[in-house]
Structure formats: C-alpha cells, structure tokens
Amino acid sequence: MLKQLLGKLITRPPRHWTETEIRDLIAAGDFDKARNASEALHPDTPDIKQVQMCLKAEIAFRTHDDASAEAFYSQVLKQAPGFSDAHHGLSLLMHSRGEYESAFQHALFASNAAPTESRYLAQLGLCHICLGNFAQAEESLQRALRQAPNDKASWNNLGIALLSKGRNTEARACFINALKLDPEFNQALQNLAQLNTDTAPSVQAGDPSLTDPGDALEDRTSPKGLAIDPTQPPQPWHDEWRRIASVPWGPGSDEVISATETLLLNHADDAELAVLANRLYRRRGDADSGLAVLHAFLIHHPDSAVAHEGMGNALLERPDYPGAERHLKRALELGSRHQDVLQALRSALMKQGRFAEALPIAQECQARWPSDINLALLALAYNHNCDYAEAITCFDELEAKDLVSRLGVKSAYALCLSYTGRVKEALAIFDEQIGLLGNTGQLRLAKAAMHLLTEDFGAGWDGYRHRQLGLSNYRVLPVPEWQGEDLKGKTIVVLAEQGLGDQVMFASCLPDLLARKPARVVLEAISRVAPTLARSFPECEVIGSRQDSKLEWLRDIENVDCFVPLGDLPRHFRRTIDSFPRQPYLKPDSARVRHWRSRLERLGAGPYFGTSWRGGTEPTRSAIRTLSPSLLKPLTCALPSQWVSLQYGDVREELALAQQAGITLTHWSSAIADLDEFAALIAALDGVFTVCNTTVHYAGAVGQKTWVLAPTVPEWRYGLTNRNMPWYPHVQVLRQPKPHDWETLVAQAALCLVDEYRPLLVT
Template sequence: MMLRRLIDHLTRRRTNGWTEAAVRDLMRERQFEQALDAAQNLNPQTPDKQATSFCLLGEIQYLRHNDQLAESYFRQALALQASHADAHLGLSMVLSEQQSFNAALEHALFAKNLRPEEPRMLAQLGYCYMLLEAYPAAESVLRLALSHAPSDKRSWNNLAITLRAKGEIAEAKACWLQALDIDPEYAAARGNAALFDAEMSEADIEVNVKRNSDALPELSLQAPESQMPWATIDALVRAGQVNAAINLAEREIPSKASEAETLALNELYSKAGDWQSATTQLQTHLSQNPQHAHAWHRLGKVHARREQHADAISAFRNALGCGGDNANLLAELGASLHALERYQEALTAIQRAHELDGTSKYLSPLASVLLMCCRYEEAVQIYERLGQDGMVKVGANHALSLGYLGRIDEALAILDKLIETTPHNPAVRLMRGQLLLQQHDWRRGWVDYAWRGFSQTHSFRMLPFPRWNGEPLKGKKIVVLAEQGLGDQVMFASCLPDLLALQPAKLVLEAHERVAKTLARSFPDIPVIPSRQKKDLAWVNDLGTMDYFAALGDLPSHFRLNNTAFPKQPYLKADPARVNHWRKRLAEAGQGPWIGFSWKGGTELTRTGLRTMQIQDFAHISRSMQGTWVSLQYGPVEQALKDAKAIGFTPHHWAEAISDLDEFAALVAALDAVVTVCNTTVHYAGSIGKATLVLAPQVPEWRYGLNETHMPWYADVEVIRQRRAGRWDDVVHEAVHRLAQKLAPLHDRTGVQSIK
C-alpha cells in the first residue's frame, strides 16, 4: 500500500491532480482530511470531473457520518448529470441510513442499471432488498455482486443475513465464515455469527456447514496417484477458510491437473465467489481438453451464476455433445434458456430432464416454463401435486397460473398469504396489483401496481427530483417520465389533462420518440421531449430545477380511482392534413366502410401465442361485411398477406403508415372502424375515438378487464373475449354482429349494408 501511495503521489505531481482510485485508497485508509483535499483536486482529465468530485466528497462525508452534507454533495452531482451512477449510489446509502428504504431502493436500482456489472452498485442494491425483506431478490443480487467481487466481506455478511432469514442456516453460517476468512477482525460478521450461534444453541440446533450440491468432487481425490493434500484442503473449507484452501491448492496443483483436480479447484474458486478465476481456469483446461463433458458442464454453471446465459447455453450444449443426455445438465440448460425468454426451447430441455430423472425433482422448473408457454392447466396440475406432496410451498407462479385460468379468487388468496409474510416482494405485489386492476378494483390495484419498477428492473429509471405523491402542484414544476410500451404511453396519457388541471407552473413530458410527435400535437400546452427511454437522461440537464417528477404509469393512481373517473372523449389528435390524405387513399382503394384490422400481438414474454389470430379469421369477418379492409399490422406481414390472397381476401397494407406512428394515427383516424387483437392498435384507435372491437383471449391482460364489455379507458372500445380458452370461432362469430352494429350509423352516408 505504501508503494502504491508513493506511485499515486508521484502521478499526482506529474499530472497536477489526483485520480479517483487514489482518492478511494485514502478513503479506505480513513485518511479523510487528505481525501477531502484530493477530491477537490482531481486530475483535469477525470471524466465528468466536477460531478465525480461531488460524489467523492459526498462519500467521504457519508463515511464520517455527516449524512446531511453527504446528501447535499450527491444532489449537486445529479444537478450536473442526472444519470451519474455514483451519485445515485451515494443517495441510496444516505437514504438507507435515514430508513427511507423504498427511495434508497429506487436510487440503488437505477445505479445498478447504469453500471450493471459494477460490484458496488450490485452490493448496495442487494443490501436495499435485504432491508426491505425482499430476500429472494436480495440473494440473487448479492450473489451476482460476489461473482464480480469475491473479497467483498460486507456482501458476504449481507448474504448470510439474507440466507438466515430464508431459513438456509447452514449456508448462512458458511457465508459468515467466508466474511471472517477475508477479514478476521470484521466486527459485523463476527457479531452476527456469534448471535447466530447463540440462537442455534438455544434452539438446540446443530449446524454443520455442508458443501453444496456441486461440492468438492469425490472423484478419487484421495487416491495415491494424486499428490494434492485434499484432506487438508477439505478441512480448511469446512472450517470456512476457503481462501487458505485456494492458496494451498494453487501451490500444490500439478501443471497438468486431472479433470477431477481441475473441477475440485474450480469448486474452491466458486465457494470463494471468484467467478473470474473459475471461468479462466475452465477455459484454459478446455482449450487443451475439449471433450471433457464435466468441465463444459461446470463452465456453463459458472456462466449461469454470473447471469451470462448466452455463454452458459453454449457451454451446456457442448457438454451435451460430449456426454449425451444428463438430467441435471438439461435442467440447467433449460434454466438459462428460460432466463433469455426462449421458453419453447427451455420446455424441451426441462421435459427431457424430467423424463430422464423419473422423480419429482424437476417438476417445479417444468411448471414454471409451462406457465411461460401459456400452458396453464398443466402448470396448475403440477403445482397442486407438489403442494399436496408437501414438496413445495404454494407460490406466486401457482397464483399466476390460476389467474390466467380465470380462477381469480384462488389466485388472490395465495398472493394475500404470501404478502402477509413478505410484504415487500416486488413480483408478488405487482402480480396482485394486476389481478385487482383486471377486476377494476382501482384503489387497491394501483397501490400494488406501484411495485412494477422493482419487479421489471431492467428498464427502471430514476430522476434526480422528489417523486410526486399527490402534493399540491399549483405554481410547481413537474416532469413526467416515460415508461413501458408505446400503447401504455398512449393509454396513460389520458391522465395528462387531469395533471394540467392542478395548475402546475410547468409540466414537461418525456415520451418515446415514436409517439412523441402525436402526443405533442394532442397536448399543445405540454412540452414533449422525444427520447428512446435510455438511461443516460441527457435531456434532463436542460430542464433546470424541477419540484417533482412522476412516472407516467403512476398518474392513474391519482386520477383513475373508479370507473366514473375515466374520460369518455377522444384525446389523441392526428395531423388533419395527413388524415385527409389517407381518406383520399382509402376512397381510391375501394368503397366504404373502411375497416382497419391487426391479427398479432405481444412477444413470447407477453403471451403472443394467446394474443394472435390467423389472418384467415379476418377473411371470414370480411365476407360477412362489405367494405374495404386495411391491414394495420406491425412487423413482417408478407407471408400472411399471401396466405390471405390465396383464399380471396386482399386487404390493403401501406407500410409507410405502419412504421411511422404519427402517420399510423392519421390512417386510423381516416378509417370508419377498427377490429384488432390486443396490441398497440387498440390504444391508438381508442384514444382517437374510433369505433373499435378488441378480440381478446379468455383471460386477457389487466387493461382489458375480465368481465366488462367496454374498456373504461376509451369512449368506444368493446372487448369480445373467448368463451373457451384458445378458441377464436365464437369470437369471430360475435365480431361479425358487433361490427355490423357499429357500422349501422354509416348506412345513410355510404349506402352500404352489412351482409347478414
């Protein structure tokens, strides 16, 4: 350390400034006065020099327990750069001390999204989840933090606390031992471990720190041909001295280690959380021994633990190529495919694992992937079997499966019970919120829906202003942050007039660039900032000081608390000149009425299989209704249009009006009616005021409700749901009659009658 400080000192003299790393070294040594001076004299080449200086000064004051001054520095940094990760991290630390745990979590989550692999960000996020008793999320993030920084004693301590709370007492004790192996004088871990031992002693529970399921291989490591002192190494591991075990193993391992010895050393790296060494060692071994199935399997496990699932899938497939079917290997391949939302592939792998194993071991992951493949009955059957056998506790995925089968009361009962014991589980709270909203229980539903950002974390963003919670806005300035998909932004935009009615001095709206132009025309009193909803937030720096911010999806919790609170008039305005253009094009294309339609919705993650019809279904509707049909479908449509033409259905499709959503709005406004599955078309047609039929699954997403015939969000949008899950024939039959009713008022204008 002295040598490093001398080098840093010489570097400072040469460059006339301190590096950020050198300041952090001073902080670690608790040389705070010198660190304060250094933080104010950074190297001129330091990126974001002033904001970085403020963050370092804030961190120093935080370490000195001057939280108010620390917070001031972090907020000054954010005033310069709204997406400065260190500033959000620092605010999270301060807010944690102030016991403002939800706000601390928000800042930590955004800091992690800005730098997703930086250990400090992951460690703080895991700590925040732990404080909120969201233990599954805490464990996942803390393990990921340790995969990048295996010597982080605080994260080992926090992981131990988390595991203890989950009832995993042996592994919790192992984590405390690991923290103490890193720093025998670490008071927090020593105190927690002592309390844990006293608790176990009082309860007369013997805790054996066992090796996990992929522990040191038993593969003849004690055989005479192995010169490695495995017995000593194993004893060190059992005593929690993993780093000492690694040092001994690295000294003694031969230059050409056997596969068993390689795997054993790799397990030691994994126990210490040193995933980089674990990865490098296996890659080196496999470059010389490419047919070692066990090593490929182990490499896949290491990648999966680091959430590098694409690499994990490649390694698992190589292992299968070398060693044939293996149930555990297939299940792990399925888990990584699941993580990348490749659900059908995951189902194939896990089904094969279950077939090979022949026990109940893989039923739970099989049910999870069946759920994501929309095979809800099969998933529920497995969950009920597991519950009856006492193998697993009834969980959130069981509730979600029941919900999608329309068994709402059963699903809510499960979720209510889960929330009693873990009230801060984001995924469970969001799940319950969506079920409540689906039943139009608006007041309770919005409370749980507020957890969506913590559940869908990859897109979470945070602004450096206080979050608006319904305070008076007269004379205040507020910015509304875009979130979720394009259709959601259009739907939630109906709340903007309500927000304007509170008379803020300034209201600014961020919107995705594809919808921004139309929203700006529709709400001329609101400046609209087009963006791609990126995390850099460069546009925020031009706003100046704002009093509040609100996420767009939070607005309904203030303005949509009962069915009568929804507006019944159109609010989205298309370009009048372009509407006239499309009316002329439509007249040239054929006689009215002019009917737009789309047949595909969602992605594999958002149940596209249940939300998608065949274009032939619309051909049947068209034969029962004279007029000109116009495709509003986004994405590749060439093959579907060819299939339609083959059966005599030739709708018009203007690609230029689909890719540009402002042009799309004009085309929709020029039509007489729209018939569509659940997708963005619904929200454009509904908000423009177009007569619209939504053809929905038996249990659609929460926006479409469960029983009502009309969507409350729009003036003239009717919902036709399947009577039988997966069957569209009844929906098509009813759509013919409902469409005729909607178009009946056009009879006098067009002279066109519907064909019965």
C-alpha cells in the same frame, strides 16, 4: 551531483491516484489523505469531474458532513443526470436519514445502470432489507458478494436476509464469514449471538420470484458445488482437492488458490479438475479467472463435453445466456445427453425468453428422469408457454405431496390459477405468501395485477408501485417524487416508462395532472410516441427520448420541483371506474387523416377496416395473444369491405398466408413504422379489429370504434368481465370462450361487424 539529484526530485511529476486507490483510503478511514488524493485523480479517469465530486461527496458523508455531500451529489447530477455513482451516494444519504423508499429508488437506478458494481448491489440489498423485501435482498447481496467477497457488511446483511426467511444455518455461516474478515465487527457479533440464543425471527422458506419462479430449483438441477463427481473414477488429485474444498465458503487464502493452480499444472488434461477449479474461483469472487481456466482448457481440448458443460454452467451464472446456450448445445453434440446439461440448457433458454424451445427439454427431463423437481420445472415451462391447464395439473400433483411451497413455486401456481379465471384462489395464495415472506415486491405486484383485473382500482394502483423492481429502465430524479400535493406554481417532470401502448394509455391522465395548475409540465416520451403526444397536449413540454438512464435531456430543464413516473399517475387519478376518461384524447394530424382516407377510398368501396393479429413477445404472453392471419377470413368476408394491415414488423410471410386463405390485406409499411402516421391511418378507418397490442391503445385513444380479440383471461388492462375497456369507451373486449379458441372468437367478431355496419350498407 547533489544539485542535479535535487533538480530531478523537484521536477518529478506529481503522484496521480486511481479511483480504486482513493476508495481504499476512504474504506480505511484515512479521510485526509483521500481528500488530498481526490485532488490528484489520474487525468485519464473517465468522467473525471463527476468522479472527483462523487469522491469528495463520499468523504463528506463518511465524516458526517451531509450537507456538503448532498451539495456535491446534486452538482454532479445537474451536469450528468444519470450518473450512477451520484445516485448511489444519494441512496446512502437517504438511507442514513431513514428515507428508505427514496434510498431504494436511487439504489435501484444505480444498480440497473451498472449491474455488476458491488457497491451498488450491496446498497440495494440493504435497502431491500429495510423495506422487508428479503428475497430481493438475498439476490442483490449474493450478486454483490460474487463481485466483492471481502465485503463484511454484505456478508452480515445477507445473514439478516436469510435469517428472516428461517434459513438459520446459512445465516450463521454468513455472520461467521463477516467475522473472519473483521473479528470485532460488532453488528455481526450481535446477530450471531442473537441467532445462537434462538431469538431470531423464523418464517417458512420459499422463493417468491415471479420473473423466473424456478430459480429456487436451479441449485438442485445444476452442478455448482465443489464436490467431486461420484460417478467419475478415482483420480490421483482427488485427496488434495478434498482438502482444498473443505475450506469454508467465503474469502479464501492465497495458499488455497496456489494449491489449486499447482493441481491444474500437474493435471492439465483433466476436464473435471478444470471445471472444479472454475467453481472455486467463482465462489471466491473471481469469476474471470475461473472462466480463463476453462477457456484455456478448451483451446487444447475443444471436443471435451465435460469442459463445454462446465463453461455453459459458468456462463449461465455470469450471466451470459447466449454463451451458455452455445457451450451447452456443444456438450450435447459431443454426446453429453444427461440431465444436468439439459436442465442447464432449459434454464439458458428460459432466461432468454425462449419458452417454446425450453418446453420440450423440460418434457424430456421429466419423461427420462421423473422426479418432483423435474415436475416442478415442467410446470413452470408450461406456465411460461401459457398452457395453464397442463401447468395446473403438474402443480396439483405436487400440491398433493405438500411440495408446491417447499419447492418455492407457489407464486407461479397462483399465477396459473389467476390466468384460468380463479382469481380469488390466486389472491388468497398471494396473501399467504406475503404473510410468510414479508413485503415482497414482486408478490405485491402480482396481487395488484389481480386487483386491477377485477377493477379494484384503489388497491390495484397502490400495489402497482412495486412494478419498479421489474423495470430495467427504471429512473429516478434527485428531486422529491410527487405524492399528490399542490402543484400550483411548480414544475413537474413526468418520466416515461414501459412500452408504447402503456405510454399512450397512461397519457389519458395528463388532463387530470394539468387540472392541478402546475406552472410547467415536462413530459418525457419515447421518441416514436412524442410527436402525437405533443400535438395532443400542447400545454406540456414533450421531450422525445430513448428512455435510457443517461437522462441527458434533463440538463436543459431548470428549477424542477418534483417528478412522477408516468405509470404512477393512475394511482392519483383513476381510483374508481367513474374516474376514467369518457372521450378521446389523442389527436392525429388532421391533414394526414384526410390523406389516408383518400388512400383508403382508392382501394374500392368501403367501409374500411384495420386489423392486427400478433401481440407481445414470449415473456409477455404472445402465445395467447397471437393468431394466424388466415383465421381472420370469416371476419374479413362478413360483408363487402376493404381491409388493411395494422400489424407492426415484418409481415411478408403472414400476408402471404392470408392471401392463400383468400384474404386481401393492404399493408402500408410507412404508416406502421411512423406512429404519428399510424394514429392518422387508424383515425381514417371505419373500425378496427385487433388482438391485444399497441394498436388497441392508439385506436382507443383516437376514439376509433374497436373490437379486441382477447384471450379468456387477458392482461389487467382489459378487465376480467367488462364489455368495454375502462380506458377507452369505444373499445369493446371480445373474449375466447375457452383457451386458444380463436375460431369461435373470430366468428363472434364477424357477428359484431355485421350488426354494427350492415344497417349503414343498406342505407
């Protein structure tokens, strides 16, 4: 018997460990056990080799063996260049060395790749604090704590971020929460003591967000608290709920959750309780359980407007904006036409970039429930819809009450001023806000755009570095970032970024980079752009990619010395107006140019012109970059000529509108979808008239004579007052005399067309 038992024990399979279990051992400081456990990582673990090395690296880092940690992380990134946990680990290492900018870049990369991973968000928040980006630090740390409410370091760091913004009461609560988790947490003890002696820095509170400046108002317009709705009749469970809700925000006890679940069982048909329970779960970091409560309730009560509203708000915070929109609209269908539902729906639409749909809701809310907050939200809606005059009217009304700063919308006010040409006023506001709020990246980016718009290129490009905060596909490599040093004999990787037009425009800096005599330039580009760039810059190794975070193509690149994002090249090479290119640099396929010229000549007698009329998306100001093609008739009829469409996308309806207006536009879809063909077609034309879109960059880069139909104040690329674009000497900028005045602008373009080409016709 004993022999059999021993045999079973001896042959028992070895213990396997999960990644979470090993991380718990690391957090507890049991490094020897964690080291052994990492060797027994469960074989079903995805990316097991990379995970195993990252665990070993973190153990090495926690035991102050930085050299081994860096070697492990570098080995991981050689195998999987986009492995987010290795980038997170490098951020930890660099932060410990005081290399805060590099630490921030790797933390941003990791959090973009895994936006719900609390460890990455916590590290990103810490890096923001070290760089003085307190508003962004608060956002990242709040997101981290929603995922991991028992993270004492994040509570402490959130307190620091809030303290720096003058929000002392909230900061104190954060330090207390950290100490509840660890009463001997020295950093929180010191911070709380400093706060209690009133020695902490204090600045005016505000929200510098430019992506959605209304975020500061959302807490005031959405019912996210745990208080019982006073408009509802008293219920038997109210007293017990008040006791549950009185527990301070932070890590909660099992007894509180148990009491909540007992209430839910005893009052299973009460929608208000289900909504409050959802908020409690979310506040304590268990959003999934909160959603499960509402989901279960809606299965049995599918026509509950209160529950649909609660689900909409919960999904809005998750964030799941389409899901939130669906439930909020259902609440409205069920008769819940009150302010909170409408404002939540407005927010869901705004977050999806559907500004035109959100505007009527903001107008309705201000009309039915006039208030300063609703007026501010209406101003933001006008701003996003490019109706800057109406937005400024609203902002001016708030400014008269000294509320623009208090409501956290002053940066949006400045943007509106800049887009109406009041650039000096906007710059003064940005400077004021930066002084109050610290080194806020988005404010500095907005200020940089104003400098670039007015051709103050040195200051503009230095501030343009802050664009990385808004790039969801921002990437970084585990090698030094090039800062302008000698490149002779070195290999440099140029990383793609932003859109198609931006990559063509910034590619004008490649000859300057090549003039530095690097041994090797590896240029990443979006696959659609890559063939033309490869032909234009044969000295570069051009790699077409999807511009994603996996960076799989990098595995085949050996001995990289440094990297640079493509959008950073102008910081080195375009600091004055005289440093911009004076000749075309994009080389289309000459055989395809001849092909398209032949196709054009079959249309009839020339000259031959191309046009496009739609630019951008709602978030990139399509409202002022787009006109109906039917308005182009004065241009297309200015002299005998043939016109082709250069417009990307489905243009069937628009071509029909043009035809009804008496405009004939030939559209070759194959020449639009393939950008190498697109370049050849543009080069085969005699001229181009286009709104602000990718067509401008292709036409300018191949050297085609081009006129841009621009709004009164266009994006910074086009300049505020210049006649020609700095990037392309052959591109002339025509500007609307007043906002949305396309008719006058098209008439001006028609005059330019006649002046330029009629002498050729006479000849």
